[in-house]
Amino acid sequence: MIIRFCINGRDTELDVRGDERAVDILRERLGLTGTKEGCGTGECGACAILVDGRARLSCLTLAAQLDGRDLTTIEGLGSPEAPHPLQQSFAERGAVQCGFCTPGMVVAAADLLARDPHPGREAIREALSGNLCRCTGYSRILDAVHKVDER
C-alpha cells in the first residue's frame, strides 16, 4: 500500500507491506539509522520517534500507521553541525556513553519539554522511565534535560 507522511520536514511517499514495522522502514528504506532498536518489543525506548509531536515506539508501530502523520526522528531534531539544545546538552553534560540509548532518550525528552518546558528532576525521571540505559546510571541524562537551558 502507498503511504504518505512528512518526515523531518520532507513529504515522503512509500509503498509498504501491511506487516512492515515503522522502525524498519526508517532504518532500512529511509536510511535514518539514528533511530535504534534495542528490543523490538516495546521495553527499551531506543526506537522512539515523534509522531505528531508525541514520542512513540517505532518498533511497535506499523509502517501503515504512519500514513498522514508528521514525523520527527533524531536526525530531524538536529545534526552535529546544528544540534538541538537537548543534543548539545546531552553531549556537554556527559549523558552519552555508548550512545545507543541516546537518540530515544533525546526524543522522549523533547516530547516532555514540549508539554512541560521546565520539568523538575522527578518529572524527568518519570518521563524517561520507559527508556533504558545500561551505561550511565541516568543521573547525567537527568541533568542534561534539567539544565538544557543553562549554558
Add this chain to the structure above:
Amino acid sequence: MQHEPYDIGPARPRLDALAKACGAELFSADSYPPGLLWAGARRCGVPHGILRGVDAAAARALPGVHAVLTREDVPGSNRQGIVHKDMPVLCGTRVRHCGDPVALVVAESRDILRQALALVRVDIEPLPVLADIDAALAPDAPLIHEADGSNVLLAAEIRKGDAEEALAQCDVVLEETFFTPSQAHAFLETENGLACLDEDGVLHLTVSTQAPFRDRFEIGHALGLAPWKIRVHSPFLGGGFGGKDGATVQCLLALAALRLPGRTIKMWWDREESFLAGYKRHAARMHYRLGAMHDGTLKSVVCRLWYDSGAYAHLGGEIMELGMEHAAGPYRVEHMDCRGLCVYTNNPVAGAFRGFGVAQVSLAFEGMMDRLAGRLGRDPLDLRRQNALRRGDRNCAGVTLTSSVGLDECLRRVRDHELWTTRHTWKKAAPPFTRRGVGIAAVFNGMGYGRGLADNAIAKIELTPDGRFVIYSGVPDMGQGNASTFAQIAGEMLCQDAGRLEVVQPDTERAHPSGSASAGRTTYTFGQALIKACELMTAKLVRRAALALMIDEPGGITLVPGAVRHLPTGKELPLAAMGAMLPRDDRVCVAEYLMPVSREVPDTGRDFPLGFPHLIFPFAAHLVRVEVDELTGLVRVCDYLAATDGGRVLNPQNFHQQIEGAVAQGLGFALMEGFGTENARITTPDLSTYLIPTSLDFPDTQSVAVETLEHSGPFGMKGVGEVGLNGPLPAVASALSDALGARIDRAPVTPAMILELLASRGAQA
C-alpha cells in the same frame, strides 16, 4: 577558546558524544549495504542431548533462501574459544545448552529468514540435564565435554602460608556460604555484524566486538582460514561490558560469507537470542571461613569457590582465577587457602562481565568483614581501615603491592562524609513501618591481563596532509570513552585542539594489534603506547621543521595548536604545510607499550599459566543508605557514595561516568537482576522479565575521586572500568543487614526475601 588544546585534566565533553546524540554515529548495527542477505542461527532449544540429525530440506526449498548450512559445511576445526577451544560454530553430534546453534540460514530478507529457521527440523535425543553445579559434579553425571573426562573445567588453588593451622590459632572463626546469580550484560545494541568475501579472497567483517584482532585468529582457527586474509572493523559499540569479548556472530557470519562470495551478510541477534545465546556472569557459590584476633587483626581465610561456567569455557578458568586472587579482600591477611572449581553445566554460557570473577567474591569477603565487626563489636569502617592493604604490603595472593594503593584514603573519605557521620540520626528518623540501614564495602579489581599473557598495545598516529592528527586506535570503544581519551592524550602531548584530532576506530588492516577492550586496561595500555608515539611524532616534527625553517639546531622548537614554532625567532610553520611537505611514511609514528607484571614468583597459582598474578589494582570504598518497607519488603536505595582510587584522573567527566554506570549495574545485580533458568531453560527471555535499572530505581551516585599516582600509568592513571561494579552488592547487603538485623548471603535481594527475613526470628529487632 577554539584553539584551546584538548588536553588532560579538565572535565571535557567526549568527542564522540555529539554525533551519538544526533543519531549520526554509525554503529555496526546501522549498516545496510545494498543487496545484503540476512543470516540467522537455528538454536537447538534443548539443554542437553545427542543431535541425531538436522533436516534442512524444507528450509532450503523455501524461495529466497540462499543457504542452509550445518556442521558438515564448516571447514576448519569448528571450534571457538579464547583459550579453551570447546565451542562449536555449528553443533554436529551434541548440544549442550538451549542456545547451541545447529544450522545457519541465509535468506533474502528477515521475513524469509524467520520462516526458514522455523522449517529447520532437528532430531535430538535428550540427555540428563545438568542444571547446576551439584548436578554436574555428581559421580554419575554425564560428561558435557566427553574428551575432558570430567565436568570440571578447572580446579585450582591459591595458597599463602598455612591457613588451616592459622585458623586454629585464631580468637574468632566465622563461617558462611554465599551465593551470587547469573547476570546478563543487557547492552542496548545486541550482538551483530556483517561479513563479505571479496574477489581477492579477503574476508571483511564489521562487528560489534571488543577484540577485533583476536577475532581474526578465532575465525581463522575455527574455519581453517589464514588470519591475515580476515579483516575486522569494530565501530563504536552500543555497550559491551565483557559480553562482546569473544565469539558471538563472527564465525557464523564468516561461514555464511565463505559460502556466498561477493554477498554481504548481516546477522543481528534479537533480544531473546542475545539472552539465550550470549554470555552471562558466572553464578557462584562461595564457602568461607575467616579467622581473626580479638584486636581485629585478620589472620586467615579458607574458602571454596564454585563457578558455573555453563556449557562452554569462554574465559571461565581465568575469571575464577581473578576471583580467587581477590578472595580474601583488599586486606592484609597472612594466610589464605582458596580453592576453586569452575564447572560445566547445561546453563547458558558464562563469560567475561565487568567485575570479572571479583564481583562474586566481593559479596563474600565483605560479608565476612561485616560479620566479624558484629562479633567483635567493632565499627565496620574502622575494622576495614585497620586491615586495609597499603603500598608495600603483600596481598592475599602473596604479591607485594609496589603500585599505588589508595584504599585507606577511600575509606577515610567515606568516614568523613556526612552520609556516614549522620547515619545514626538518619536511621532513627525512619518513618513508621520502615527500617533504615547504612552499609559500606571496600573493594578492588586487578587491572590488565596479568602475567603470562603479554598485555601490550601498539599505537599509531599520523599527521595528515591538511595538518591534523589521526590516531589509529587498536582497542574498541564500547562506550567507556577510551577513543576520546586517546584524543585527549594526543592533544596533551602535541598541544593540539579537538578540531585537529581524530580517532579512527579499530580496523585490523589500518591499526596495530593492541589486545581487547577489557580488564580496565584499554586506556592504560594503549594510552602509554600513544604517549610514546606522540613523543616520536614531536621529535620528528621538530627536526623536520628545523630543516624547513633553516634553523641549525632544533632546540627551542615546540608544537602549538596548528603549527610548529621556533621560540627564539618566533618563526612558525603551519602543520598543514608540514603535512603537505612530508611523504606519508614520514608522517606516521608507531610505538608500543607492555604493561609491567609482578617480578615476584608466588609459590602458588600453578594452575593458572595465563593471567596470574596481577600487579596493579584500582580500589574503592562504597557507602549506601537503604530504607526497607516492612509491609511490602521493598527496598529503596536512598543515597549512594563511591570513593574510587583510579590513580590520576585524566578527564573527570569520563571517570565519574564509569563509576556511576558501574554502580547502577552493581545495584541491579544486588536488587533486581537474577538471570533466570529453570532446568537450564531460560525464564527471563526479554526486558520485561529480566529487569534492569530504570531512571526511577536508584538515586544519583555521588562519585569522589581519590587521586593516587600510579607511576606506571599514562599521566599516573589506572583503569576504573571494573572496580565500581564490585561495591554495590556487598554495600547493599551490609546496609540491609544493618536495617534488618539479619544476614544477607545471596543476591538479588528480592522483597520476598526481605519479608521472609523480617518474619524469621533472627530479624526481630
